[in-house]
Amino acid sequence: GAGVSQSPSNKVTEKGKDVELRCDPISGHTALYWYRQSLGQGLEFLIYFQGNSAPDKSGLPSDRFSAERTGGSVSTLTIQRTQQEDSAVYLCASSLRENNGYTFGSGTRLTVV
Amino acid sequence: GDSVTQMEGPVTLSEEAFLTINCTYTATGYPSLFWYVQYPGEGLQLLLKATKADDKGSNKGFEATYRKETTSFHLEKGSVQVSDSAVYFCALGDTGGFKTIFGAGTRLFVKA
Numbered sequence: 001g002a003g004v005s006q007s008p009s010n011k012v013t014e015k016g017k018d019v020e021l022r023c024d025p026i027s028g029h030t031a032l033y034w035y036r037q038s039l040g041q042g043l044e045f046l047i048y049f050q051g052n053s054a055p056d057k058s059g060l061p062s063d064r065f066s067a068e069r070t071g072g073s074v075s076t077l078t079i080q081r082t083q084q085e086d087s088a089v090y091l092c093a094s095s096l097r098e099n100n101g102y103t104f105g106s107g108t109r110l111t112v113v
Numbered sequence: 114g115d116s117v118t119q120m121e122g123p124v125t126l127s128e129e130a131f132l133t134i135n136c137t138y139t140a141t142g143y144p145s146l147f148w149y150v151q152y153p154g155e156g157l158q159l160l161l162k163a164t165k166a167d168d169k170g171s172n173k174g175f176e177a178t179y180r181k182e183t184t185s186f187h188l189e190k191g192s193v194q195v196s197d198s199a200v201y202f203c204a205l206g207d208t209g210g211f212k213t214i215f216g217a218g219t220r221l222f223v224k225a
Contacts, residue, residue: 033212042202042217043157056211091157100206101147102213104157 002026004105006092012111013082021077021108025094032075033095033102034067038088046090049075082112115140119203119216126193127224134188134201134219136177142208146170146179146186149202149215157202160188198223 005024013019025032034046045059049069060066064082069075079086089109093102120135138146148160148170161170166181175190188201203216 031211035215043215045212045214048211050211059212093157100145101159101162102157103159104149106156 004092004094004103006090006105006108008108009106010109010111012113015084015112016081018078018080019082019110021079021090021092021110023075023077023092023094023105025073025075025092026103027073029094029096029103030072031095031097032069033093034075034077035091035093036088037091037107043091046077079110082110084112086110087112115144115205115207115214117203117205117214117216119201119219122200122218122220123222124219125222125224128195129192130223132188132190132193132197132221134203134221136186136188136203136216138184138186138203138205140184140205140208143181144208145206146177147204147206147213148175148177148186148188149204151200151202151218153199160201193221193223195223195225197221 007022032049035043047067048056051072052069064080067077089107091107093104095102116139118137145164147162149157150160151157161172163170163179169178177186177188200218200220202218204213
């Protein structure tokens, strides 16, 4: 596609429920990243994909967080048993090569109530 | 590990004023350096980048020079406009891995 597409744009969920966030990167971009931006905070790295594999999962905050990427394209970030501290904007980015500058999606604003 | 430190905001300027947002970094190698901008209600956009020492990145009237000796990548603009009001993030490409490390962001307000 022309840009990085994320869905949903907004998600309100009850504490304890599972959520799935989707990212559709720019076609041909092999590198895909997930970040989290909490209110008034900078960007926190979560996970990086090169193709379908995830060489760097170091930023996932707990085992409630997981992500996968299929077909070298769409990625899904899953948060199980959501907690209030999971409330944030989840950003997806893709790039042609690592460390060459990203194209970001508009993000998914997750609110856990 | 690698890290980025940028000046705290908010920064408030009048239109046509000179802008500097300071950014310094710590890295074991020679990272690529970036500035990203987030306009109100929008996603992050890459503003400019520099990949080696003494490179100058520029875009939309903004400039930043990669200074290895001072480990800095300060963002400058000679004459800001109201439309430049946004949050600016300094970032570096992690030399030990594949991700980009972001600073905390600096909010800029430009008054007419």
